[in-house]
Amino acid sequence: MSMSGSTFHRIGDMQRVAASTTALYTDKTIEVAMMLDITGSMAKRGKVDKIGDLKAAAKNAVQTMLQNQDPTNPRIRVAIVPYASGVNAGRLAENVYTERQGSFDLPPVAGGSLLVARTGKTTLPSFSDYISIVGAAMPNPDNCATERKDNNGKADLSADGPDTVRTDKNGKKYYALVNRDDHLGGGGMNRCPDAEVIPLTADSAALLDSIDDFRADGYTAGAIAIQWTYYMLSPQWRTAIKNADLGKGAADANPKKIAKVAILMTDDQFNTAFAGAGGGYNGQGNLARGNAEALCGNMKNDGIEIFTIGFDLNDKDMSATERDQAKAVLKGCSSKDTSSARKHYFEASTGVELDAAFQEIIRNTEKVALTQ
Numbered sequence: 032m033s034m035s036g037s038t039f040h041r042i043g044d045m046q047r048v049a050a051s052t053t054a055l056y057t058d059k060t061i062e063v064a065m066m067l068d069i070t071g072s073m074a075k076r077g078k079v080d081k082i083g084d085l086k087a088a089a090k091n092a093v094q095t096m097l098q099n100q101d102p103t104n105p106r107i108r109v110a111i112v113p114y115a116s117g118v119n120a121g122r123l124a125e126n127v128y129t130e131r132q133g134s135f136d137l138p139p140v141a142g143g144s145l146l147v148a149r150t151g152k153t154t155l156p157s158f159s160d161y162i163s164i165v166g167a168a169m170p171n172p173d174n175c176a177t178e179r180k181d182n183n184g185k186a187d188l189s190a191d192g193p194d195t196v197r198t199d200k201n202g203k204k205y206y207a208l209v210n211r212d213d214h215l216g217g218g219g220m221n222r223c224p225d226a227e228v229i230p231l232t233a234d235s236a237a238l239l240d241s242i243d244d245f246r247a248d249g250y251t252a253g254a255i256a257i258q259w260t261y262y263m264l265s266p267q268w269r270t271a272i273k274n275a276d277l278g279k280g281a282a283d284a285n286p287k288k289i290a291k292v293a294i295l296m297t298d299d300q301f302n303t304a305f306a307g308a309g310g311g312y313n314g315q316g317n318l319a320r321g322n323a324e325a326l327c328g329n330m331k332n333d334g335i336e337i338f339t340i341g342f343d344l345n346d347k348d349m350s351a352t353e354r355d356q357a358k359a360v361l362k363g364c365s366s367k368d369t370s371s372a373r374k375h376y377f378e379a380s381t382g383v384e385l386d387a388a389f390q391e392i393i394r395n396t397e398k399v400a401l402t403q
Contacts, residue, residue, distance in 0.1 A: 059106075059287075059288055059289060059290060060105075060106050060107070060108075060282065060288065060289050060290075061106065061107045061108075061289070061290045061291075061292065061396060062107075062108055062110075062231055062264055062281055062282065062289065062290070062291050062292065063096060063107070063108070063109045063110070063292045063293075063294065063396065064109075064110040064111075064112060064231070064260045064263040064264050064292070064293050064294070065089065065092070065109065065110065065111045065112065065260075065293075065294045065296070066111075066112045066114065066256045066257060066259075066260045066293065066294065066295045066296060067085060067089055067111060067112065067113050067114070067242075067245070067296055068085070068114065068251065068253075068256075068296055068297040068298050068299070068342070069082065069085070069113045069114065069115055069224055069226060069245045069246065069247055069248070069249075070114075070115045070116075070247065070248070070249050070250060070251045070298070070299060071115070071220060071247055071248050071249055071250070072247075072251070072298055072299045072346075072348075073085060073247040073298055074247035074248070075247070080382075081247070081298060081342065081343060081382075082245055082246070082247040083382070084342075084381070084382030084385055084386075085245065085296075085342070085385065086242050086243070086245055087382060087386065088382065088385045088386040088388075088389050089111070089242050089245075089389070090239055090242055091386055091389065091390070092389040092390070092392075092393060093109055093111075093235055093238045093239060093242070094235060094239075095390065095393055096109055096393060097109060097233055097235045097238075098235075100233065102233045102234065105233035107233065108231040108232055108233050108278075109231065109232065109233075109238060110228070110229055110230050110231045110232070110260075110263035110264075111228070111229045111238055111241060111242070112228050112256050112259045112260045112263060113224050113226035113227075113228070113241070113244075113245060114224065114252060114253070114255065114256030114259070115222075115223075115224045115248060115249025115250065115251070115252065116215060116220065116221045116222070116223075116249040116250045116251075116252050116303055116313070117175040117176055117177050117211070117215055117221075117223055117224075117252055117255060118175065118176050118224070118228060118252075118255055118256055118259045119173070119174050119175055119176075119223050119224045119225070119226060119227045119228065120174050120175070120176045120209070120227070120228055120259075121174055121227030121228055121229075121275075121277075122227075122275040122276070122277060123228060123230075123271060123272070123275050123277070124171050124174035124175075124176065125162050125166055125274075125275065126162065126193035126208055126209060126271050127171055127174070127175075127176045127208060127209050127210070127211050128165060128169070128208035128209070128210050128211065129169045129170065129171045129172070129211045130169075130210060130211060130212055130213035131169060131213055132213045134169075134213065136180045136184045136210065136306075137180065137182060137197075137199055137205055138165060138205045138206060138207075138208045139164075139165055139168075139205060140199055140201075140203035140204060140205045141153060141154055141155040141203055141204045141205065142203055143203070145164065145165075145168055146161075146164065149164045150164075155196065155204045155205070155206070158193075158194040158206055159274075161206050162193075162206075162208070165208070171211055172217055173217050173222075173223035174223065174227070175211055175215060175217065175223035175224075176209045176210070176211050176255070176259070177209075177210055177211055177212040177215055177252070177255055177305045177306070178209070178210060178212070178254070178255055178258060178304065178305060178306040178322070179207060179208070179209040179210055179258070179306075180210050180306045182197070182198070182199050182200050183307075184306065184307060185306055185307040186254070186258075186304070186306040186307060186322050187207070187306075188258070188322065188325050188326050188329055189329070190261045190262060190264075190265035190267055190268070190329070190330075190333065191207050191267050192207070192265070192267040192268050192269075192270060192271055193206060193207055193208050193209060193268075193271050194206055194207075194270060194271065195207040195267070209258075210305075210306070212305035212306070212312075214305055214312050215305065215312075220248065220249050220250055220313070221249065221250065221313070222248060222249060224246070224248075224249065225244045225246055226241050226242070226244040226245050226246070227241060227244075228259055228263070229241050229277075230263055230268075230272045230277045230278050230280060231263060231264075231272075231278055231279075231280065231281060232277075232278050250302055250303040250313045251297065251299045251300065251301050251302050251303060251319075252301070252302075252303035252304065252319065253295075253297055253301030253303075253319060253320075253323050253360070254301060254304060254319045254320070254322035254323040254326060255303070255304070256295075257293075257295060257322075257323050257326045257327065257330075257364070258322075258326055260293050260295065260330075261293075261326055261329070261330050261335075263281065264281050264291045264293065264330070264333075264335055265281055265333075266280065266281045266282060266283045266284070268280055268281065269281060284333060284334050286334055290336065290396065291333075291334060291335045291336065292335070292336050292337075292338065292396050293330060293335050293336070293337045293338070294337075294338050294339075294340065294389070294392055295327075295337065295338070295339045295340070295361065295364055295365075296339070296340040296342060297340075297341065297342065297357070297361070298341070298342040298343050298344065298346070299344075299346075299349070299357060300316055300320075300349065300353050300354075300356050300357035300360075301316060301319035301320050301323055301357075301360060302314060302315065302316050302319060303315060303319060304318040304319040304322060306322075316356065320356065320359075320360045323360050323364060324360060324363045324364060327363065327364035327365075331366060336366050336375075336396075337364055337365050337366045337375065338365060338366070338375050338376075338377070338392045338395065339361035339362070339364050339365040339375065339376050339377065340361075340377045340378075340379060340385065340388050340389070340392075341357060341358055341361050341376075341377070341378045341379070342378075342379050342380075342385055343379070343380055344357050344358055344378060345378075345380065358378075361376055362376050373395045374395070375395075377391070377392070
């Protein structure tokens, strides 16, 4: 999609935006975060190659959005959040607290033995010192992340940056790192995805290279992925993204100057959650869906427009109830349709339909920029 002129292009179909409308959004930038399902159910089966279809559609979407603009001064930036049983945070994993079996659910608190031993002080160290100390003491084996936890052990559904100061139930301070739950085994179906989160960028090559790394495996931790999609669009994560040398992060919310858009895609019902779960972590459909819808509500309250895509959700391998639950969470997450010409929830059964859904969302994103 080229927003720098009066046209944008779609493979096999030229769509033109009337030149008279471009003046309405020539100064508005667009941030798009794409949550992409690379779980085991996306694996190729016979002639059906869903992961291949996703790669092709996601690449086409990236190229459509980022073509015909100056990459040094882009008006459109795109982030991608591939996910399975968790999210590979890549270089942002320094902001992840790796739990150990039998350890506390919260990151180390001021006055605790680890920080006192390293700093000789009972006060909270600087954030940079904190993540260095915590990372060295509890290294992350695979850069994976699950949910951030609150001081009750439940999912923290905010978009706060990891450098936000929190207090535990005893009033002890710590930084709001995202958790890597100790129950995420890291092997088999709970193996961390190879493809890493890519924060907002206009570098199409980086995005396309990441998409090439997509490999279908694992369970469907949809709420964890929505959490990271939220982070990618949150200015509160800007410092962490800059510190990781991954770009400048999201801009401050300003509906007159910027449109923020999330695209959430899955081919299955959400089934994996760790925070607040007592066991059976890959069978937590109700908890995962509840967290997802709460996160989507927070995103919409922050002015983020949400589009959702259900891919092959009529798969007969799912029960009728599972199919209905998968569709319901996507419908609940999507923003309200403002007209019949701008819908937010899509279903796709084939690779061609998946590609068409992404392309229609891109066209609708222009309308978001026009109307916000």
